[in-house]
Amino acid sequence: DAKTTQPTSMDCAEGRAANLPCNHSTISGNEYVYWYRQIHSQGPQYIIHGLKNNETNEMASLIITEDRKSSTLILPHATLRDTAVYYCIVTTGIAGNMLTFGGGTRLMVKP
Amino acid sequence: DAGVIQSPRHEVTEMGQEVTLRCKPISGHDYLFWYRQTMMRGLELLIYFNNNVPIDDSGMPEDRFSAKMPNASFSTLKIQPSEPRDSAVYFCASSLSGLRLVEKLFFGSGTQLSVL
Numbered sequence A: 001d002a003k004t005t006q007p008t009s010m011d012c013a014e015g016r017a018a019n020l021p022c023n024h025s026t027i028s029g030n031e032y033v034y035w036y037r038q039i040h041s042q043g044p045q046y047i048i049h050g051l052k053n054n055e056t057n058e059m060a061s062l063i064i065t066e067d068r069k070s071s072t073l074i075l076p077h078a079t080l081r082d083t084a085v086y087y088c089i090v091t092t093g094i095a096g097n098m099l100t101f102g103g104g105t106r107l108m109v110k111p
Numbered sequence B: 001d002a003g004v005i006q007s008p009r010h011e012v013t014e015m016g017q018e019v020t021l022r023c024k025p026i027s028g029h030d031y032l033f034w035y036r037q038t039m040m041r042g043l044e045l046l047i048y049f050n051n052n053v054p055i056d057d058s059g060m061p062e063d064r065f066s067a068k069m070p071n072a073s074f075s076t077l078k079i080q081p082s083e084p085r086d087s088a089v090y091f092c093a094s095s096l097s098g099l100r101l102v103e104k105l106f107f108g109s110g111t112q113l114s115v116l
Helices: none
Strands: A009-013 A020-022 A032-038 A045-050 A061-064 A070-075 A085-089 A105-110 B006-009 B010-013 B019-024 B031-038 B042-050 B053-056 B065-071 B075-078 B088-095 B113-115
Touching: A009 A020, A020 A032, A020 A085, A020 A105, A032 A061, A032 B065, A045 A061, A045 A105, A070 A085, A085 B075, A105 B053, B010 B019, B019 B113, B042 B065, B042 B075, B065 B088, B075 B088
Parallel strands: A009 A105, B010 B113
Antiparallel strands: A020 A070, A032 A045, A032 A085, A061 A070, A085 A105, B006 B019, B019 B075, B031 B042, B031 B088, B042 B053, B065 B075, B088 B113
C-alpha cells in the first residue's frame, strides 16, 4: 500500500471549515483513498473514501487532485465533537490490505 | 443494529495469566478483523477472517496469540500466557465486502488490556 503523509496536528475554529491534507505521491492506479477518524477512547470511524473523483457524504467532502498524489478531507462546519485523530489511508481495499493506520492528524476544534 | 460489540471493556490481569477478548460482529458482515493499538506502533492489523475462516494471521505477534471464529456472530482473541508488553487497546472490526473490496470497517469500542 502507498505511504501517506499527514500533518501531526491542526487547529480549527468551531463553525469554520476544517481542511485536512494528505500526501500520497506513490499511490497506484487501483488504490483508493480512505479517511477514518478516532475520537478519544473510541474505535476508528469510517468517514469517506474515493478513487479519483471528488466525493461528498453527510459527514465530509473528499477532494482528490487530478494526479491523485494528494487529497484533502473537508469538514464544512467543524464542531467540538469533530475533535479527533484523522487517518488518511491508501489501499486497494482488498481485505488483506486493510489496513495499517499511521500517525494521522490530531484535529483540535476550538470554541 | 447495535454495532460491533466487544467485551470486556477493560481487563487487568497479571503476567502469565490467560486473557480472552470477545467480539460480536455486525449481523450479516462477512469480514472480521482484530487490531491492536499502542502509542508506539499505532493501530496494527493482527488477523482477519472471511466467512469465519482465518485468512491472514501474519500480524499476530507470536504464538502466544490465537484467534478463533466458531460462527458468524462470535470471535475470540486469546493471549496465553500474557506479558506486560501485550498491554494495549484491542479493537475488533467487521465489514461487508462487495466485489472483494472492503469499503467500510465498523469498529467496536475496544478492550483496554493491562498486564501487570
